[in-house]
Amino acid sequence: MxxxxxxxxxxxxxxxxxxxxxxxxxxxxxxxxxxxxxxTLEKARQVRMRIDEQFRQTGVxxxxxxxxxxxxxxxxxxxxxxxxxxxxxxxxxxxxxxxGVKAEPRLHRTHGMENRKLYDDRIEAVNFALANDDGxxxxxxxEADIILIGVSRCGKTPTSLYLAxxxxxxxxxxxxxxxxxxxxxxxxxxxxxxxxxxxxxxxPQRLHEIRNQRRANSRYSSLExxxxxxxxxxxxxxxxxxxxxxTSSHSVEEISAKILEATGLRxxxx
Amino acid sequence: MxxxxxxxxxxxxxxxxxxxxxxxxxxxxxxxxxxxxxxTLEKARQVRMRIDEQFRQTGVxxxxxxxxxxxxxxxxxxxxxxxxxxxxxxxxxxxxxxxGVKAEPRLHRTHGMENRKLYDDRIEAVNFALANDDGxxxxxxxEADIILIGVSRCGKTPTSLYLAxxxxxxxxxxxxxxxxxxxxxxxxxxxxxxxxxxxxxxxPQRLHEIRNQRRANSRYSSLExxxxxxxxxxxxxxxxxxxxxxTSSHSVEEISAKILEATGLRxxxx
Numbered sequence: 093m094x095x096x097x098x099x100x101x102x103x104x105x106x107x108x109x110x111x112x113x114x115x116x117x118x119x120x121x122x123x124x125x126x127x128x129x130x131x132t133l134e135k136a137r138q139v140r141m142r143i144d145e146q147f148r149q150t151g152v153x154x155x156x157x158x159x160x161x162x163x164x165x166x167x168x169x170x171x172x173x174x175x176x177x178x179x180x181x182x183x184x185x186x187x188x189x190x191x192g193v194k195a196e197p198r199l200h201r202t203h204g205m206e207n208r209k210l211y212d213d214r215i216e217a218v219n220f221a222l223a224n225d226d227g228x229x230x231x232x233x234x235e236a237d238i239i240l241i242g243v244s245r246c247g248k249t250p251t252s253l254y255l256a257x258x259x260x261x262x263x264x265x266x267x268x269x270x271x272x273x274x275x276x277x278x279x280x281x282x283x284x285x286x287x288x289x290x291x292x293x294x295x296p297q298r299l300h301e302i303r304n305q306r307r308a309n310s311r312y313s314s315l316e317x318x319x320x321x322x323x324x325x326x327x328x329x330x331x332x333x334x335x336x337x338x339t340s341s342h343s344v345e346e347i348s349a350k351i352l353e354a355t356g357l358r359x360x361x362x
Numbered sequence: 363m364x365x366x367x368x369x370x371x372x373x374x375x376x377x378x379x380x381x382x383x384x385x386x387x388x389x390x391x392x393x394x395x396x397x398x399x400x401x402t403l404e405k406a407r408q409v410r411m412r413i414d415e416q417f418r419q420t421g422v423x424x425x426x427x428x429x430x431x432x433x434x435x436x437x438x439x440x441x442x443x444x445x446x447x448x449x450x451x452x453x454x455x456x457x458x459x460x461x462g463v464k465a466e467p468r469l470h471r472t473h474g475m476e477n478r479k480l481y482d483d484r485i486e487a488v489n490f491a492l493a494n495d496d497g498x499x500x501x502x503x504x505e506a507d508i509i510l511i512g513v514s515r516c517g518k519t520p521t522s523l524y525l526a527x528x529x530x531x532x533x534x535x536x537x538x539x540x541x542x543x544x545x546x547x548x549x550x551x552x553x554x555x556x557x558x559x560x561x562x563x564x565x566p567q568r569l570h571e572i573r574n575q576r577r578a579n580s581r582y583s584s585l586e587x588x589x590x591x592x593x594x595x596x597x598x599x600x601x602x603x604x605x606x607x608x609t610s611s612h613s614v615e616e617i618s619a620k621i622l623e624a625t626g627l628r629x630x631x632x
Contacts, residue, residue: 094461103619105528106383108629113376113429114453117465129621155460159383175460183384183447188446190425191364193493211613220519222495250488253523257614258375267577343481344527349373349398359378359396 095123097152104128111157136168143172161197217256224264230281240265242292243321247339260360273324291329291336365393365424374398381427406438431467448607487526494534500551510535513591517609525612532628536559543594561599561606
């Protein structure tokens with residue numbers, strides 16, 4: 093098995109996310125090792141030795157994905173016997189040419205605190221998602237960018253948090269519980285913000301499995317109950333012309349990206 | 363101003379995160395437009411026209427960062443008049459050579475649901491973080507991977523959620539409130555899980571600002587109160603030999619990466 097090293101003088105999150113995308117194109121398993129905050133020559137030397145040691149132990153030349161801004165640190169790491177791929181500089185040179193501007197490498201610009209205001213907005217979005225999770229309150233809906241609605245355990249909470257953390261979007265969520273079902277009407281707080289509503293639904297079998305992990309063999313988790321609730325809520329979505337999405341086979345990243353695409357909400361990049 | 367397009371047949375999150383890292387090396391502002399889920403030739407044509415239209419309107423050739431698995435769709439998008447950079451294939455070819463294996467491009471492998479078990483673990487970690495936020499309960503600490511401790515508003519909650527969403531780590535957090543301060547001792551539930559404790563602290567002035575946004579001109583937010591609480595908690599961290607980190611100038615990504623580095627907790631990659 094090949095070993096993949098993600099090495100960075102920052103968090104290494106960019107290298108990981110991107111390297112993972114590249115590797116996912118291959119039908120292989122990899123041993124993956126992340127080494128962040130390699131900011132000194134001494135640390136760079138240790139990394140080099142660790143990579144070489146891995147080569148000795150496994151007999152397979154490791155793969156090295158790196159995003160290292162400092163030139164000297166990078167050169168030291170690159171002495172390692174590895175198949176090295178420079179995620180940053182591969183694209184920086186052609187862009188310098190296109191933009192007619194020299195890059196000004198600086199540490200920690202990617203996941204740092206360069207723009208305090210933007211960062212604070214994002215953390216405020218997380219606080220908003222928590223304060224408005226699961227219908228705790230409906231009083232702040234005027235400040236919401238979006239309000240996710242659906243039955244219990246269809247994916248509202250993780251999606252709200254992801255929208256906040258990744259994109260700085262203020263997402264509230266409201267659960268339809270059994271009592272709401274009979275009425276088949278929108279609560280007043282939702283009606284007043286109808287343009288912000290976005291429905292989530294899920295396959296009954298999948299919901300049944302998820303709820304069973306929470307409360308096994310309960311009425312709440314029974315397939316019949318799941319089917320009833322979902323049929324009822326989907327009817328409501330259609331009746332009220334609320335856009336909705338089936339989350340059954342989608343990750344929280346995919347659900348979030350699809351919501352942004354459907355609503356035109358602007359992603360804030362950090 | 364240059365316009366940057368992130369185009370993908372998936373969520374485009376990889377393209378965004380990575381492109382943002384590359385662009386952050388330049389001292390320029392960019393207009394950034396993300397177009398996810400470009401899966402058909404028809405959509406590809408629309409994207410091409412949109413990019414060309416942007417060129418016409420601005421007179422500046424746009425930059426195109428793309429991660430498109432399907433060959434035909436990619437070729438269609440690449441007809442756009444843009445400075446194009448292929449984030450995936452730039453590294454796939456040399457890796458094919460190194461690995462001695464042909465890539466098997468498939469859609470949605472990066473942020474999809476390829477591995478349901480891993481995905482469910484991650485969502486469970488989010489549920490765990492929520493159920494164990496802010497000391498709501500201390501009964502599940504045996505199942506925690508880490509327990510973040512510190513005063514109110516020092517960054518515990520966003521960090522717990524980020525650790526869960528990004529890395530699938532089960533992070534609880536416990537706030538020291540004023541009543542705890544006098545005692546200067548660890549609550550029993552924390553003592554029993556001492557090896558999982560990780561402290562967060564923050565500069566008094568920064569805490570003062572953050573709390574003021576929440577409750578302006580209160581005792582809670584006063585600089586004096588912030589100074590007292592922080593001095594008290596840091597004394598406790600030292601007395602009990604608990605590792606801790608100053609979050610003042612760090613983003614939630616940096617705090618999380620530093621915690622993983624310090625504790626050796628294994629990152630689960632998705």
